[in-house]
Amino acid sequence: MPLIHSELIEIILSGPPESVYPSMPISIPYAQFLIELACFSRNVESDVLAEDELPTAIASQWRYLWPWLKAGLETANLSSDELSEVATLCINAYCIPVLPVIVQIIERISERTASLLSVIFNSPGFTKALSHSWIAALRHNLEYAPSVVDMMEQMVVKSRLLGPEIMTGFLDTLYTESFCVVGKSFIDLWGYIIRKEIVAASRMGQQTFNAARLYLLVRLLCFLGPTNEAFLWFDKAATPIRALGHIWRILVDNQTILTHSGSSTPGEIRLRCIDEVLRCQDIWVSGGPLWIVALLRQHLLVRMFRTCHFLHSMDFLDGELTESILRLIHRLLLSICCYKAYHCVGYRVCQNLDALRAQNDGSQTIFDSGEGRREDTQVKEITQAWLDLSDEFSLPDRILERKSCWAKGLQQSCSLVK
Numbered sequence: 001m002p003l004i005h006s007e008l009i010e011i012i013l014s015g016p017p018e019s020v021y022p023s024m025p026i027s028i029p030y031a032q033f034l035i036e037l038a039c040f041s042r043n044v045e046s047d048v049l050a051e052d053e054l055p056t057a058i059a060s061q062w063r064y065l066w067p068w069l070k071a072g073l074e075t076a077n078l079s080s081d082e083l084s085e086v087a088t089l090c091i092n093a094y095c096i097p098v099l100p101v102i103v104q105i106i107e108r109i110s111e112r113t114a115s116l117l118s119v120i121f122n123s124p125g126f127t128k129a130l131s132h133s134w135i136a137a138l139r140h141n142l143e144y145a146p147s148v149v150d151m152m153e154q155m156v157v158k159s160r161l162l163g164p165e166i167m168t169g170f171l172d173t174l175y176t177e178s179f180c181v182v183g184k185s186f187i188d189l190w191g192y193i194i195r196k197e198i199v200a201a202s203r204m205g206q207q208t209f210n211a212a213r214l215y216l217l218v219r220l221l222c223f224l225g226p227t228n229e230a231f232l233w234f235d236k237a238a239t240p241i242r243a244l245g246h247i248w249r250i251l252v253d254n255q256t257i258l259t260h261s262g263s264s265t266p267g268e269i270r271l272r273c274i275d276e277v278l279r280c281q282d283i284w285v286s287g288g289p290l291w292i293v294a295l296l297r298q299h300l301l302v303r304m305f306r307t308c309h310f311l312h313s314m315d316f317l318d319g320e321l322t323e324s325i326l327r328l329i330h331r332l333l334l335s336i337c338c339y340k341a342y343h344c345v346g347y348r349v350c351q352n353l354d355a356l357r358a359q360n361d362g363s364q365t366i367f368d369s370g371e372g373r374r375e376d377t378q379v380k381e382i383t384q385a386w387l388d389l390s391d392e393f394s395l396p397d398r399i400l401e402r403k404s405c406w407a408k409g410l411q412q413s414c415s416l417v418k
Contacts, residue, residue: 003043003057008036009064016067022075022090033068034097041097044104055113058105062116066123072098073129076136079181083140092143095133099147102130106154114161121166127173134174135181138193138220145216146262152223171224190220191239199246209250211260211269218247218276231283234290241284245298248277252303252310267314271321274307278328285335289342292335296348301336301389302355304329308366308382326378333385340392350393 011033020030044054058065072094083091102120109116120126130151137145159167178186194217198209221240224231231237250256251274258266281300284291292300307329311322339345366386367379 003049003053004040004061005036005043008033008040009061011036012061012064012068017071020071020075020094022078022087022094024090026090026093030068030071034072034093037068037097037101041101041104044101044108049108051108051110052113054105054108055110055116059113059116059119062119062123066120066126069098069102070123070125070129073133074125076142077129077132077181078136081139088140088142091136091140095142095144096147099133099144099151103147103150103154106151106158109158109161111161117158117161118166121162121170127170128177130170131174131177132181134220135178135186135189137216138189139182141197141210141213146212149212149216149219152219156223186224187236187240190217191243193217194243194246198250199243202246202250207253207255208257208259211258211264211266211273212262214247214251214258215269215273215276218244218273218280222276222279231280234287234294237284237291237294240280241294241298244277244280245303247273248303249306251277252306254310254313268321271319271325275321275324275328278307278325278332281332282328282335285332289339289345292339293344293348296336296345296352299352299355300332301349301352302359304332305356305366305386312367323378326382330378330382330385333382333389337385337389337392340389346393349389353390353393 011029014029017030017033018027020027026034075091075094078087078091106117106120133144134148136142137148155162155167155170175186178184178189182189184192197213198217201209221244251270258270260266260269281295284295307325311325336345336349340349365383367383
């Protein structure tokens with residue numbers, strides 16, 4: 001049996017579809033297309049395909065298939081802040097079958113068929129329609145949001161094949177369309193959604209959150225990458241630093257309940273979220289002392305302390321995700337120590353440590369020792385790094401040494417100016 005059924009080929013070869021709108025019922029031709037597209041998607045999932053079988057089959061039909069896929073994605077191009085129940089159902093009905101197929105195609109593209117990636121991303125209106133679907137998923141919490149996350153994952157995996165021009169072109173379109181559709185930058189929109197959904201709900205005492213929604217929010221920011229203005233410009237980073245701090249606090253709170261209906265467990269998604277949050281912190285910390293101060297003002301050390309206690313209390317000390325989280329925490333501690341001589345950094349470190357003393361009755365042990373607790377290398381390294389950082393700002397000899405380093409550096413700088 002052919003991978004692409006003759007019925008689907010017949011539909012897409014009949015010509016481009018009529019325009020579709022979320023406020024109108026699905027036309028019979030497009031309904032038939034969605035049915036055949038769902039069959040195609042199931043075939044791809046169930047069949048054992050040769051490495052390049054799917055890209056080869058798609059390459060010859062893509063120019064006919066894309067207009068039909070595009071029509072479904074364009075239903076997400078909405079400027080209204082609120083969606084009616086009917087419009088929400090219609091957008092989901094169009095986008096839920098379409099986005100996973102695009103993900104499936106990109107997932108199976110290899111180096112031998114890499115030219116298809118360029119064809120797909122350079123198709124008329126592709127990046128624009130894809131951007132609209134992402135913006136709508138962010139604004140309206142639509143059901144196809146997991147496919148947006150899957151698309152991000154595939155774009156990261158295939159980034160070498162995509163090349164910087166395609167990736168940059170897509171991100172530029174995403175930012176441009178955000179201004180056109182919403183009237184604000186994508187980062188400002190992202191921050192607004194977090195304040196509206198997460199911060200406001202948390203202040204009202206809400207403790208139950210949707211795990212997939214949280215992951216979409218943190219993954220979007222990390223996907224934008226260090227080339228985004230949120231990671232390049234200090235003044236632009238204030239919104240994401242503050243917003244991500246709110247999410248981080250919720251994630252490491254044992255009282256928080258995450259709900260999820262997918263194949264992954266809420267605990268696994270929580271770890272993924274924490275890992276993404278720490279990756280963003282790692283990028284910001286690399287900016288130097290001013291960036292570190294900005295993060296410390298948002299309780300960076302307190303959040304790291306809470307993260308370690310959360311991992312220990314939940315017995316999540318096994319697995320690649322936990323190892324990645326611990327590795328990032330250790331690196332962050334070492335990065336902060338590198339700037340210990342700066343007064344602005346030292347002042348904020350002391351504030352964080354004082355806050356922990358007040359909250360924990362003077363105890364600042366980053367990992368609780370107890371029966372059955374695994375003491376692996378990473379835990380020991382973090383414990384030592386935390387102890388070194390604490391001693392740096394509490395032991396008199398270390399304080400004098402730090403002040404001496406600062407004075408010598410200042411003296412050398414003054415002599416160079418003269």
